[in-house]
Structure formats: C-alpha cells, structure tokens
Amino acid sequence: MGSLQDQEPATPSYFLPVNEAEAERLMAQHLVLIDSLDGRIVLPDIDLTQPGLKILDSGTADVFAGHWISELRKKLPSPGIHTYVGTDINPSLFPKTLPPDTSFSVHNISHEWPSDMHSTFDLVHQRLTLPGAAPTPLSQVISQLFALLKPGGWIQLVEAEQEGPDSGPVFQEFLDLVRGLFTATGAGWHYARDMRGWLEEAGAVDVDECVVDMAFGAKNPNEKLAEMSARCTAKAMDGLVKHAKSKLRF
Template identity: 40%
Template sequence: MATSGDTERYIMEANEGELQRLANQHQVLKSAMGTLTVAPIDFSRPNLRILDSGTADGLWLRDVQATIAQPHAYVGTDIVQAFFPQPAPPGLSFHNQSITQDWPDDWQASFDYVHQRLTLAGAGQHPVKQCVSRLAGLVKPGGWVELVEADFTGDSSNGPAMQQFEAMMRNMLDKVGAGYAYATPLKSYLEDAGLVNVQEKSFDITYGAACPNAHVAKKGSAHLVTAATGLRDFTKSQVGNMDMSDQELESFPDEVRKEVESRGAHFKMLAVWAQKS
C-alpha cells in the first residue's frame, strides 16, 4: 500500500522530471533563437516591471535577470505552485495564476514587458484569443507583449519517427481543445486587442544531430524523448490509438531517440510581439 510519503516522493520526482525537461527545452530554444527576448525592450531603463506567464521555476526570468545590470521587478506566474523556487531569488516574485482566468485588477496596464512561451496550448477549451486579450490588458502604454509558440502547420522535413511525433502532437492539441493551428492567428489576435507595431518571426529549432552545438544537441534529444513518452501515454489513453499497435506505441520513445540522435529533428517556432499605444 502506498503511503503519504510515497505519494509526496512521486510528486516531487515528477516535478523534478518536468523541470528538467523544461530546462532542456529552454537551452534548445535559447541556442536556436539566439536570444531570450525578441521584442525591442530597452532594458537600460530603470525599474521595469517584467512578467513571465507560464514561468514554471522562473528559469527564463532568472536567465534574463542575469544578463541585465539594471534592477527590475521580475514577476513569474504559473498554475503549478510546486514549481516555484523556495525562497524566491532576490528581485523575483511568483504567483499562482491561470491564463484562462482574469488577472488581478491592480495588474492591469502595469507591466513594461509581458512574456509568455509555449503556454497557450494549455488553454484547453478556453478560447486562445481571449487568453491573448487578457495578456494584452496587462501591458502599460509603451510596453510590449511577446508570445512564442510552436507551429505544427505546414510540411515536415523530419524522419518517420518525428513525423509520427508531430502527428501525435496535432492529435493531442485537437483533443485537449486548443487545436494544432492555435499559434498561426496570434498576430491577428494582438491586432484585435488594439496593440500596434505587431511583428512576427519564425525560427527553425534544431534538435539532436541537426543541432550544431553538441551540448545543446544532447539536451534537445533528452527533451524530445521525455515529450515522446508523454505523447505515448496520452495516445494510449485515447480511443483508436492513432492506428498504432501496442508494440509500436511502447517502442515509440526509443524510436524517437534513435532518429533524433542519428538524423536530428526540426520544429518551427513562431514569435509574435506587439506594443501598447
């Protein structure tokens, strides 16, 4: 029989595993994009108020903070409070907040920079456009909002295992409600929210053997194998299993590992940013 200690240990190990996956993903994105921020933020201005929505343990915030001499207020939000570092590092604060819920009244029009990465897929049945509009409302005049999301539309140059990975991702996004094309209308969503200077840029994110940095390549491979395991488990829970046999599902993460380590993989990442007038 499992004890409360066993349950707590399982949760802690699961959280640590997810944070490691997110850390690996962070390194891959930073390497491929060549930057932590795409919007033209003037970090030399004093006392900026910076929000990272979907922050997990605040790795992006801590990385940005380490590159800037000016002291700013860094705010991280997430729905999993167990991810938050205890105690919070100096200059950072963490708050429980869902992108699908209204934000605090006193946060409206209070941030110079609102950043969110790979979080909108978690909107589920809630309209993504509404989530984006809520984020836009947090930006003060002259401030910026930046969204970075994966784009699973278009043709794939990947091998068979990673093309199966992409198909399973599209299936999962459709099943949970966001839809696999959730990222493509983001530019129009920001325009409809009344923002100006709306810009969009796509990035080719390389993993494994396709990545020129050997250290980052290993992190990318580890991230995709962990993600493939999650996709396998999700697919197992669905009726139909995407016409994959039990054996194909079971071996799927290992097939991903072998292909990524030998051939590599590419994904398209879409960054969209805009300014409050």
C-alpha cells in the same frame, strides 16, 4: 481586485509530470530554443537598462526550469533594477528562495487576471504555455494577457508551430501525435500562426513575427544540444498523453 493566490485553485491540472525530470526537460527545451534565437531572450526593442520596469513571465515553470526570468536578470548589467513576476498554474516548481525583486504566484491563464494587475506591466512574456489554456478560446487568453500591459508596453509570445517538414519519420510521428492531442483538447495547432491576428484584435500595434527552426536531435550541429533535445522531446510524450486524458472524457 484580489491577490492571485486568493483566486486560484490549489490543484493544478497541468499536463506534464512535476519532478526533477520535468525540470531537466524544460531546461533542455529552453537551451535549444534560445540557441535557435541566437541567444536572444527578449526580442522587442525595449530599453532594458532603464530602471523600474515591471516584467511578467506567464507560465513560468520556475527560475531553474522555465528559466526565462533568471536568464534575463543575468543578462542585464545591474540586477535588481526591475520587478519580476512569474506565474504558473502549477506552483510545484516555484523556487523556495527568491531575490527581493522577484515574486511567483499561481495563475491559470484561462481565467481573467486580477484587476489590480491590469495595465501595470512594461513587458509580458509567455512561452510554450498557450495550449494549456484549452478549451478556453486562445484568442481570449491573449486578450486577457494583453490587458496587463501599460500603454506602450510590449508582449512577447513564443509558441511552437508543431511542424517539421524536413524531419525524419520518428519526429514526424511525434508531431502527428502532438497535433492530434492539441486538436482533441481544443487548442488546435495553428495557434502560433494565429497569435499575430489575436494580438491585433486585442489592440496591439507594431506587431512583429520571428520564425526560427528549432534543431532537435541529430539536426542540431551542437552535440550536447542534439543529445539534450532528443531526450527532452522523448520525455515530453508521457506528459502530453496525460494532458490529453485530463482534458478529455473517454
């Protein structure tokens, strides 16, 4: 047992620069992704109107950048009926003030979760965070996350496939670089497709997959999203290179 704060190192090793620009980048990414999911924040068939659910967003960034918890709260008819926990390796973007039903803590997904969190969550969400656990085997990370669910609970994992067969040459080059970086760090780039098998190995039943195209840049028919997504993709590159350097020895 032990609190998350007790167990985690103070210095995060996460790759992307933590500042306003990063918060803006994450928000743009969130908007493009949610748009591609037709506005759906939660995909499993869970009755979110029943009060008292405990909900985790792992790799949350924060309510203004990562945004998932605050979006979910806003969508529910009455806020404050559930308990929300956001965790991230990097606390720099955690908001200073929080609603009483929400708490944020530091946790590195490469590590075991505190035992007092095991089997306590009705819904666990993790988005675009899994490769940050490398070189820890990603199957182990999924299994550790799965252990947080109550019997009958749901887990929603959202990751990018790092492929864009119909994209232009610049985006292809970006994806080549991302695949190369993630291969070098040990995450590889097939993890989005492997998650189903890892979940089943961990004991998940009733597993479903939803694959959508994220429309970046000129491919996005919404002018504002087209501009935002092009800008946020370009901004990601600096952080990805720093990430690779932090994980690799030259």
